[in-house]
Amino acid sequence: MNIADLYSKPAVYLTVAALLLAIGIFGLVRRRTLVGMLISGEIIFAAAALNFMTVGHFFADAAVGQIFVLFIMGLAAAEVAIALSIVIAVYRNYHSIKTAELTELKG
Amino acid sequence: MSAFPGSPYILAGLFLLFVATTVAGAVLAVSTPRIIRSVIGLATSSIGLAGLYYFLNSPFLALMEILIYVGAVCVTIIFAIMLAEPDEPAPEGRRGRTWAGAAAMLVVSGIIFWGIARLGLTGNWTTVAIRNTDGRVERIGVELLTTYSLAFEVISIVLLVAILGALAIARVGRHREE
Missing domain, CATH: 1.20.120.1200 (NADH-ubiquinone/plastoquinone oxidoreductase chain 6, subunit NuoJ)
Structure with a gap:
């Protein structure tokens, strides 16, 4: 594989997206605070968006991939707003955002 | 070139x-x-x-x-x-257990990466027959207001509800404290 035309190979983008997904899942499980888990979730969103863009650009309609990524960005922004307000509310009630201490529903 | x-x-x-x-x-x-x-x-x-x-x-x-x-x-x-x-x-519990958990999760995410990257690399990707390669901003705007206008409106409602929900959740927490 010639290094000079690496950016025109869809396999490179798909591999980067898979790597981002794996990193995000690793962080989602290993992080012990709500904000850390939220950031890992954002990385998983980024992986999905990169996949949509790659498939749209190389295999399907060029504009549709971009439109789907715009929708993903909108949903991610809504998710961050809700999740952060939940984090603030949890911190007010528990004085902590460590996931190990939020065990009121544990039975 | x-x-x-x-x-x-x-x-x-x-x-x-x-x-x-x-x-x-x-x-x-x-x-x-x-x-x-x-x-x-x-x-x-x-x-x-x-x-x-x-x-x-x-x-x-x-x-x-x-x-x-x-x-x-x-x-x-x-x-x-x-x-x-x-x-x-700081991690609770014994230190060795934390490292074992991290190593196990590293293996799991490595398997996820290997599987999905393999799918992407060896998958039989077919290009659609009639393919529009025009990805300019003008076309994005036209598509958003014609083909995807319903999704466009729905996502604006989602954002509105998200803002209202964020305000409501943050306010309830403040009331309980007083």
């Missing part, structure tokens, strides 16, 4: 730089014990991703990525960190 003989290699170097920025930012975001550095990792990763979008012929999406992720999402997370607590807690 162009007048300057080294320009393909400069382009390839830029591409590899953006790939490295994306991956390194993501690794920093999930591995550092301080959450503020984790946010910086997310911002770095978003900038690298914006570069990759540029290589995929969509400069509009590259600018939106920087505007929304670096400009809005990261700043909002930083506000939340300032209102809540700044650091990842």
